[in-house]
Amino acid sequence: MKPRTKFLIGGAVVLGVAAYLMATSIEQTGVYYLTPTELSTRIAADPGFVNTGVKVGARVVPGSIQRMAGGTEYAFRVTDGTRTVPVVYHGLAPDTFTDSVDVVVGGRMGADGTFHATELLAKCASRYDNAPGAQKYKSTAGYKAAASHA
Amino acid sequence: MNALTLIGELSLWVGLLMAAWSTTVSFAGGALHRDDLVDSGVRGLYATFAMVVLASIGLWTALLTRDFSVAYVATHISANMPNLYVFTAFWSGQQGSMLFWALILSMYSTIAISTSRSRNRELIPWATGTLSAILLFFLATNCFKANPFVRLDFIPLDGSGMNPQLQSPAMAIHPPNLYLGYVATAVPFAFAIAALFTRRLNAEWLGVVRRWTLISWFFLTVGIILGMWWAYLELGWGGYWAWDPVENSSFLPWLTDTAFLHSIMIQEKRGMLRKWNVVLVVLSFLLSIFGTFITRSGVVESVHSFAQSPVGTWFGAFFFLCVGITVYLVGTRLKDLEATAELESMVSREAAFLYNNLLLIGIAFAVFWGTVFPIISEWVRGTKITVGPPFFNAVNVPLALLLLALTGVGPLIAWRKASVSNLKRQFAGPAIFGLIVGIALVIAGMRSFYATMAYALGGFVIGTITQEFYKGVRARRTIHEESLIPAFLHLIGRNRRRYGGYIVHVGIVLLFSAFAGLAFKTDNEVTLRTGQEFDVRDPYGHKWRFISQGVSTSETRDRETIGITLQTFRDNKPMGFITSEKRQYFDTQRNPLFQPLTAAGIRTTPKLDTYVVLAGVQNTGSAAGDNEATLRVTFNPLVMWVWTGGYIMLIGGLIVMWPQAERRRTQAGYAAVMPPAHAGVADIPVPV
Numbered sequence: 001m002k003p004r005t006k007f008l009i010g011g012a013v014v015l016g017v018a019a020y021l022m023a024t025s026i027e028q029t030g031v032y033y034l035t036p037t038e039l040s041t042r043i044a045a046d047p048g049f050v051n052t053g054v055k056v057g058a059r060v061v062p063g064s065i066q067r068m069a070g071g072t073e074y075a076f077r078v079t080d081g082t083r084t085v086p087v088v089y090h091g092l093a094p095d096t097f098t099d100s101v102d103v104v105v106g107g108r109m110g111a112d113g114t115f116h117a118t119e120l121l122a123k124c125a126s127r128y129d130n131a132p133g134a135q136k137y138k139s140t141a142g143y144k145a146a147a148s149h150a
Numbered sequence: 151m152n153a154l155t156l157i158g159e160l161s162l163w164v165g166l167l168m169a170a171w172s173t174t175v176s177f178a179g180g181a182l183h184r185d186d187l188v189d190s191g192v193r194g195l196y197a198t199f200a201m202v203v204l205a206s207i208g209l210w211t212a213l214l215t216r217d218f219s220v221a222y223v224a225t226h227i228s229a230n231m232p233n234l235y236v237f238t239a240f241w242s243g244q245q246g247s248m249l250f251w252a253l254i255l256s257m258y259s260t261i262a263i264s265t266s267r268s269r270n271r272e273l274i275p276w277a278t279g280t281l282s283a284i285l286l287f288f289l290a291t292n293c294f295k296a297n298p299f300v301r302l303d304f305i306p307l308d309g310s311g312m313n314p315q316l317q318s319p320a321m322a323i324h325p326p327n328l329y330l331g332y333v334a335t336a337v338p339f340a341f342a343i344a345a346l347f348t349r350r351l352n353a354e355w356l357g358v359v360r361r362w363t364l365i366s367w368f369f370l371t372v373g374i375i376l377g378m379w380w381a382y383l384e385l386g387w388g389g390y391w392a393w394d395p396v397e398n399s400s401f402l403p404w405l406t407d408t409a410f411l412h413s414i415m416i417q418e419k420r421g422m423l424r425k426w427n428v429v430l431v432v433l434s435f436l437l438s439i440f441g442t443f444i445t446r447s448g449v450v451e452s453v454h455s456f457a458q459s460p461v462g463t464w465f466g467a468f469f470f471l472c473v474g475i476t477v478y479l480v481g482t483r484l485k486d487l488e489a490t491a492e493l494e495s496m497v498s499r500e501a502a503f504l505y506n507n508l509l510l511i512g513i514a515f516a517v518f519w520g521t522v523f524p525i526i527s528e529w530v531r532g533t534k535i536t537v538g539p540p541f542f543n544a545v546n547v548p549l550a551l552l553l554l555a556l557t558g559v560g561p562l563i564a565w566r567k568a569s570v571s572n573l574k575r576q577f578a579g580p581a582i583f584g585l586i587v588g589i590a591l592v593i594a595g596m597r598s599f600y601a602t603m604a605y606a607l608g609g610f611v612i613g614t615i616t617q618e619f620y621k622g623v624r625a626r627r628t629i630h631e632e633s634l635i636p637a638f639l640h641l642i643g644r645n646r647r648r649y650g651g652y653i654v655h656v657g658i659v660l661l662f663s664a665f666a667g668l669a670f671k672t673d674n675e676v677t678l679r680t681g682q683e684f685d686v687r688d689p690y691g692h693k694w695r696f697i698s699q700g701v702s703t704s705e706t707r708d709r710e711t712i713g714i715t716l717q718t719f720r721d722n723k724p725m726g727f728i729t730s731e732k733r734q735y736f737d738t739q740r741n742p743l744f745q746p747l748t749a750a751g752i753r754t755t756p757k758l759d760t761y762v763v764l765a766g767v768q769n770t771g772s773a774a775g776d777n778e779a780t781l782r783v784t785f786n787p788l789v790m791w792v793w794t795g796g797y798i799m800l801i802g803g804l805i806v807m808w809p810q811a812e813r814r815r816t817q818a819g820y821a822a823v824m825p826p827a828h829a830g831v832a833d834i835p836v837p838v
Contacts, residue, residue, distance in 0.1 A: 003493045007501060011508050018512045018549060022519060025544035026537055033524055033534035055536055072675060072765070072780055092675065092765040092782055095386065095732070095746045 031055050031106065036083035043109060055106045056085065056115065062099040074120075078103060085109075089117040096122035152215055158208010159299040162249075165201030165256075166289040168194050172282035180275030180347070188275040192263055195282050199256035202289070206253045209246060209298050213239055219305045222246060222298045228311035230708055230738050235312055238322040241329065242312060244461065245298035250326070251442065252288040254333040258362075259285065262337045266358050273355055276344030284336050287468050295461050314709070314735045314747045320380035324373055328400050331370030332438035335403055337362040338410075339435035339472075342428050346479040351424065351486045359431060360414050361807075366434065367407040368803045374400055375796035386748030386763045388673065388784035390792060393542040398521045399441035402514055406434040409510040412560070416503050419565065421490030425480065426507070428487065432476045437514075439469055444521070495567035502560040509553045516545040551603050554662055557655050558584075558611035561648075562618070580613025604666035608659040615652045622649070646805050653802030660795030667788030674783045675765075680775055688720075688758060688785045695719040699727070701767050701779050709735045714764050714779045718753070728753050730764040730781070759786040 032054040034042070039056055042049045058078035065076040074089045087105055097103065097120060106119030172194030179187030209222070213236050218224045226239040226246070241250040259281040267274055292298070315321070338359040345355040377397065378390035391397060410430040416423045443465040480487070493500055519526075520537045527535040562576040588606030596602050619641070626637040642649040670689035678684060680700035687693055699715040713731040717724070730751035735743045751762040761784040769777050 003495050003501070006496045007493055007504060010496070010505070014505070014508055014549075014552075015512060018516060018545060021545045021548065022516055022541075025541045026523065026535075029540040029544070030523070030527075030535045030537045033536045038533075067766075067768075072677070092763075092780070095748050 033057060033104075035080040036078065036085045037080055039085070039109065040083050049109075050111055051108050053106070053108050055104050055119075057102065057104045058085070059102050060097070060099055065097075065099065078105065078115075085115050086113070087115045087117050089120050091118070091120065093120055094122045098122075152211050152217060154211040155208045155217060155220065155299070158205045158211070161201040161204035161208065162289065162293060162297075162299065165198050165205060165252075166286070166293050168198040168201055169282050169286040169289050172198060173279055173286050176275045176279035176282060180279065188278070191275060191278050191282070192267070195256070195263060195278055195285075196260055198282065198285055198289075199260045202249070202252050202256045202285075206240070206249060209249060210237065210240060212299075213237065216309070218307070218309050219301055220298075221300045221302050224302060224306050224309045226309065226312060228309045228737055228743070229307075231312060231317070234322060235317045238325075239312055241325050242316060243298075245292070245296040245300075247325070247329070247442075248288060248292050248296045248461070249298055250329055251333060252285060252292060254329055255281070255285055255288065255336055258333055258337055259340075262340075262358065262362065270341075270344075270354060270358065272348050272350055273341060273344040276347045277340040280340035280343045281336060284340070287464075291461055291464050295464055308738060311735075311737060311743050313744045314733065315384050315744075318380060318384055320376050320383065324376040324380055327369050327376060328373030328441075331366050331368070331373050331400075332403065332442055334362050334366035334369060335407070335431075335434040335438045338366075338431045342431040343475070343479065346428065346476075346483050349483060349486050351428075351483070353418070356414060356417065356427075360411070363407050363410050363414075363431070363434065364803070364807050366438075367404065367411060368800065368807060370400060370404040370407065371796070371799055371803065374404060375793070375800075378796075379793060382789070383750065383752070384747070386750050388671075388750075388761050388763065388782070388786060389668075390789070393517075393520070393539045395521045396445050398517050398542075399437075399444040402437040402518055403434045403441060405510050405514040405517070406430050406437060409507045409514075410434065412503050412510075413507050416500055420500060422493070422500060423504075423507075424489055425484070425487040428480060430507075432472075432480075433514075436469065436472060437518075439465065439472070443469070497563070497568045497573070499560060499563045499565045499568075502556055502563050506553065506556045506560055509549050509556070513546050513549050513553070516549070517542065520545075547600050550662070551600065551607060554604065554607045554611065554659070557658060558607070558614045561651065561655075562614050576614070576617075579617055580610045583613040584608075584610030598666075598669040601666040601669040604662050608663050611655060611659050615656060618652060619649070642805060646808060650802045650805030650807075653805060654799050655802075657795045657797070657799030657802060660791045660798060664788045664791035664795060667786075667791075670787050672785045675780070676783060677778050677780045679770075679778045684783070686783065688760075689787050690757065692720050693722075694725075694760070695722075696728075696762075696783065698779065700775060701777055709733045712764065712767055714767075714781070716751070716762060716781075718760070726753065728760065728762050730762040732764050732766075754790055756790050757787065759789040760784075761786050 032052070034054055034056055036056060036058050039054065056078065058080045061077040061079050061084060065074060067074055072091060074093060075086070076089075077084050077086050079085070089105065089107075101122050104119075104121040105115060105117040106121075107115060107117035110116050172191045174191075175187045175194065176191030179185070179189075179191055211217075212220045212223050213227060214233065216223065216227070216229055216236075222243060222245050223239075226243045227236050231239075239246065241247045259278075263274065263278055263281070266277075270277070341355045341358050341362075345351050374397075377400065381387075381392070382390040410427060413423050413427055413430060417427050443462075493504070495501065520541050524534045524536045527533060558580060559577070564572045584606045587609030588602055591602050591605055596605075619638070622641040622645075623634065623637045626632050626641055627634070630637070630640070632640065642653075672686075672689055674684075674686050676684045676696075678696075678698040680698055683695055683697040685693065685695050696716045696718055699717055701712060701714050704711050704713075711731050711733045713729055715727050715729045717727055719725060728751040731749040733747045733749060735747065737743050748763055751764075753760040763782045763784075765780040765782055767777050767779050771777075
């Protein structure tokens with residue numbers, strides 16, 4: 001066998017193993033990323049979808065965050081504008097977790113209609129000014145003062 | 151409005167015209183073989199650089215004079231911010247960072263073209279044209295889609311400030327380093343396009359390409375390490391790498407740069423891998439564009455789809471245009487890229503390097519796939535599916551361990567076909583050493599397979615490098631009768647590429663050792679009142695005790711700080727105090743700015759970082775001190791070696807990059823035909 005052929009076989013084996021690892025770990029660790037509306041649509045279509053691990057991306061309803069005694073348990077609601085989902089989360093919340101921020105909660109929807117989160121990521125809207133027409137500055141005191149003078 | 155800002159805004163538009171001119175006449179000059187057009191194109195490129203410098207001065211002036219009539223200034227800084235961070239706000243937003251890209255690109259282009267103009271005459275028009283075209287794209291984006299000079303129709307009293315998380319020295323220099331790394335890939339890309347166009351695909355274009363890939367690799371390394379350091383200190387989750395899409399996108403061009411820096415040696419020595427190297431050069435550039443796009447467009451950060459960002463469509467179009475041109479050029483020039491030699495044996499340096507490339511690209515592909523998988527799954531299946539760290543670890547850890555093994559094999563195995571005696575001579579000692587390391591760790595109680603493998607293979611690689619230095623120094627001591635330290639320094643100095651490379655490998659081994667330590671990381675959550683204590687064992691089995699000294703608050707001009715101090719003991723021996731803080735920043739009117747900021751309390755030793763984060767404080771009564779603090783205490787083994795390994799890689803990189811290295815090497819060739827001379831003569835260039 002020519003060394004070139006041998007190398008190609010070896011390479012195919014390496015790439016095959018890599019592809020196999022990728023495929024299986026996507027199968028095992030990939031999770032659905034849904035909005036509250038998509039989540040409720042899926043549960044309506046397939047009640048067994050309850051208890052499937054998912055991630056839900058939504059915005060925290062202002063004023064809904066309750067912190068339980070002990071400090072590591074939270075109850076709050078998230079919304080995508082159409083659907084609102086109550087969430088309970090046990091763990092440490094990131095600094096960026098406050099009213100009206102976009103969050104990703106990972107966990108499963110309980111049969112009680114509450115989302116039990118084991119993971120809470122808050123996206124920091126101010127880290128990159130990505131949203132088109134982001135007019136964050138309009139909420140600053142400087143802007144309001146200037147606007148009231150004008 | 152400052153006059154410099156006005157000049158800057160105008161210069162941006164003039165720069166756009168200059169880039170358009172330079173693109174047009176450079177390509178025309180190349181196609182028509184008209185030197186006057188080519189010269190004009192090169193001058194147009196230099197002029198573009200001058201214009202972009204003026205535009206940048208304009209934006210910096212607007213920032214530093216706190217000219218809040220400029221929207222970019224009003225949305226990125228506030229009046230009470232220190233000047234250092236006002237200066238760095240230049241690249242903290244989309245518009246500014248696009249201008250920053252253009253600034254670096256025009257500077258690099260000017261340097262690259264002016265230094266290689268006499269050497270690569272045939273390539274210059276096409277390289278200049280390509281670089282100008284890329285500049286044209288960035289300047290057009292700047293002018294039409296992300297203009298940093300857009301005015302507000304009123305002047306706010308203050309701006310919205312910068313997230314305090316970004317106000318850290320590491321963050322001040324992290325983005326420019328990444329950009330310096332990203333943008334440097336444009337130069338090899340331009341020369342690759344030029345070489346393809348002109349079908350001058352022999353060795354001449356490779357010098358420039360290798361040099362600029364090294365520059366890219368170096369700055370990406372600096373940027374990535376700084377980013378890890380910043381995440382570890384400021385984000386408070388106890389780690390330094392989360393496989394976040396933005397992190398991944400800086401890692402991708404680093405991987406292809408690394409692959410190229412290895413495979414180029416095969417082309418230089420054996421004339422093989424010529425197509426592959428072109429592909430790698432192009433990939434690095436495309437991945438840099440992809441990285442800038444991911445970081446800046448918010449595609450993944452905001453989990454929005456591509457088109458919703460204002461620059462998204464432009465970037466998408468540019469990206470696919472570059473892909474199309476390259477595919478066409480490579481496809482029509484396959485014959486010119488035929489290898490001049492064939493692989494002779496699987497047990498050879500060529501084969502080791504081929505597998506090194508395969509693994510690097512495999513890792514890059516896995517990282518890319520995991521990063522874009524949510525987007526792809528949404529296209530294909532209509533549902534967004536995300537993958538997290540378990541995916542990246544499952545795929546990359548085994549590939550990376552194989553790569554680590556090759557780090558030891560590649561540099562020492564013989565070219566063409568290694569003999570049994572070559573293998574024995576080079577690898578017997580290091581292999582035994584690695585085996586001893588592995589067995590010792592298992593006896594000591596290490597049970598993680600991957601971690602044990604990492605240390606055993608690390609031992610093997612260190613063994614090979616030590617052996618190389620030992621042999622080299624011994625030879626110099628015999629031949630040149632030098633003492634130990636001069637022999638060591640001369641060894642590196644006379645073969646900078648080789649021994650600098652070994653030093654980079656030492657850094658890599660240290661990084662792998664530190665990553666393997668992650669397998670033993672432990673996390674504890676605890677709630678403590680003043681005076682309460684918490685006992686826990688660290689991964690080495692030592693018993694730690696943390697005693698809360700109470701919560702304190704303090705206020706300064708721009709922030710309020712809540713802190714907790716813990717007295718610590720290890721095996722009943724006092725280990726000092728750890729203080730962890732949470733800060734809330736305010737604007738000038740004491741309105742809270744952004745979210746609170748965590749400043750983790752970290753006690754670092756070579757073996758272990760003790761990392762304390764104050765998650766929150768709850769009042770339990772009305773009196774002062776009636777509170778309990780929620781803490782997370784993380785034991786992070788070997789984190790210090792991430793930074794140490796990073797520094798060592800950079801030192802190795804500098805040794806390889808040092809310009810002297812190239813001149814010396816050619817002189818070594820001259821010296822071979824010269825009669826033995828006294829020291830000093832070899833330093834005089836000999837014309838031939």
